[in-house]
Amino acid sequence: MQKVSVNLPTNGYDVIIQSGLLASAGEYIHSKGGKVFVVSDSNVSVLYCDTLISSLTAQGYRCKLYVVKAGESSKNISSVMPMYSAMIEFGLTRSDLVVALGGGVVGDLTGFVASTYLRGVDFVQIPTSLLAQVDSSVGGKVAVDVVEGKNLVGSFYQPKVVLIDTLLLSTLPDKFYVDGMAEIIKYGCILDKKLFDRLAAIESREEFMEQAEDIIARCCAIKAGVVSRDERDNGERMLLNFGHTYGHALEKYYDFSTLTHGQAVAIGMSHITAISEAKGLTKQGTREKIDRVLTNFGLSTTDVADPSQVVSYISNDKKNLGKDLVVVILREIGKGVLYRTDKEFFEV
Numbered sequence: 001m002q003k004v005s006v007n008l009p010t011n012g013y014d015v016i017i018q019s020g021l022l023a024s025a026g027e028y029i030h031s032k033g034g035k036v037f038v039v040s041d042s043n044v045s046v047l048y049c050d051t052l053i054s055s056l057t058a059q060g061y062r063c064k065l066y067v068v069k070a071g072e073s074s075k076n077i078s079s080v081m082p083m084y085s086a087m088i089e090f091g092l093t094r095s096d097l098v099v100a101l102g103g104g105v106v107g108d109l110t111g112f113v114a115s116t117y118l119r120g121v122d123f124v125q126i127p128t129s130l131l132a133q134v135d136s137s138v139g140g141k142v143a144v145d146v147v148e149g150k151n152l153v154g155s156f157y158q159p160k161v162v163l164i165d166t167l168l169l170s171t172l173p174d175k176f177y178v179d180g181m182a183e184i185i186k187y188g189c190i191l192d193k194k195l196f197d198r199l200a201a202i203e204s205r206e207e208f209m210e211q212a213e214d215i216i217a218r219c220c221a222i223k224a225g226v227v228s229r230d231e232r233d234n235g236e237r238m239l240l241n242f243g244h245t246y247g248h249a250l251e252k253y254y255d256f257s258t259l260t261h262g263q264a265v266a267i268g269m270s271h272i273t274a275i276s277e278a279k280g281l282t283k284q285g286t287r288e289k290i291d292r293v294l295t296n297f298g299l300s301t302t303d304v305a306d307p308s309q310v311v312s313y314i315s316n317d318k319k320n321l322g323k324d325l326v327v328v329i330l331r332e333i334g335k336g337v338l339y340r341t342d343k344e345f346f347e348v
């Protein structure tokens with residue numbers, strides 16, 4: 001078992017990482033009122049809800065399972081009202097608790113609902129996708145999508161505990177495994193050369209799984225460190241955006257249909273590093289190293305889209321106010337920095 005603490009002034013919490021943890025999840029969950037509202041999606045619930053609910057029932061809790069359709073379309077403001085209704089019907093009070101069992105979609109949606117129901121009820125994250133285990137479940141950003149865009153309505157709302165069972169990854173489809181790997185590689189690039197080198201030596205998903213507890217704990221520790229120094233995303237937390245400025249633009253260019261988020265971020269990391277290297281801001285050979293690791297995990301590093309067209313989608317990013325653009329570049333592997341520039345940076 002590994003434990004990572006997210007140190008925050010008033011609402012810190014632990015991230016517990018252990019293969020097989022789901023079966024004893026109830027021991028780490030505390031609902032004073034005795035009720036637990038469990039949210040999951042249509043793929044994950046059939047695989048893992050029984051184990052979770054047995055473990056909660058063994059602790060004496062009364063549980064209500066609420067299942068949303070798997071996929072991003074459920075992380076929508078229109079999913080929220082029926083969830084509130086189900087919570088009210090179950091008689092969930094402010095002394096009770098909500099659990100998110102699923103990927104980033106379930107985590108973000110459930111966290112948002114928990115942050116607003118009765119002005120906030122406690123919630124616990126049990127992330128089941130690789131992306132959710134290394135990224136979305138830690139840090140307290142919760143949100144839903146609206147017609148005008150993704151993640152435009154949300155809040156900062158930290159969970160009480162994050163329970164990560166690496167065994168659950170065994171059923172994750174390859175596409176989502178590869179997707180999550182992009183974020184893991186990102187952590188190595190921006191803050192941890194040792195992690196990057198470790199990833200560079202991994203040759204298969206099986207080999208990754210043998211080291212999953214360690215690697216996921218390291219990623220959570222990196223994210224926890226950044227979040228505890230900049231909970232509200234005004235400074236250092238922006239480092240986590242490495243590859244995301246161009247990556248988000250690519251996702252929008254393709255109207256969120258062709259590329260997964262991880263694929264777009266992989267191309268974004270490679271693209272910005274090629275540019276920063278050409279400008280003399282990054283140690284020569286860095287892009288080649290990144291490309292090798294990304295390719296090894298099945299992520300492509302280039303795309304047929306015309307970069308000058310992709311760049312036109314950058315300005316709409318909610319983090320880039322005014323003319324300035326803050327991008328993340330690497331000085332070298334493991335040393336990410338924020339770099340204030342403008343959109344012309346990408347026009348080489």
Ligand SMILES: NC(=O)c1ccc[n+]([C@@H]2O[C@H](COP(=O)([O-])OP(=O)(O)OC[C@H]3O[C@@H](n4cnc5c(N)ncnc54)[C@H](O)[C@@H]3O)[C@@H](O)[C@H]2O)c1
Binds near residue numbers: 108130142150
């Ligand atoms: N809050 C944050 O800080 C943050 C950070 C990054 C991403 N996100 C959000 O996360 C979301 C993406 O998360 P995601 O990639 O986990 O998507 P997801 O929740 O849709 O999960 C991906 C797919 O994998 C399935 N799945 C999940 N775990 C499984 C398991 N163990 N076995 C079998 N199938 C499983 C799901 O049913 C789904 O089909 C996006 O909405 C994104 O905006 C949030």
Ligand SMILES: [Zn+2]
Binds near residue numbers: 183244261265
């Ligand atoms: Zn991301």
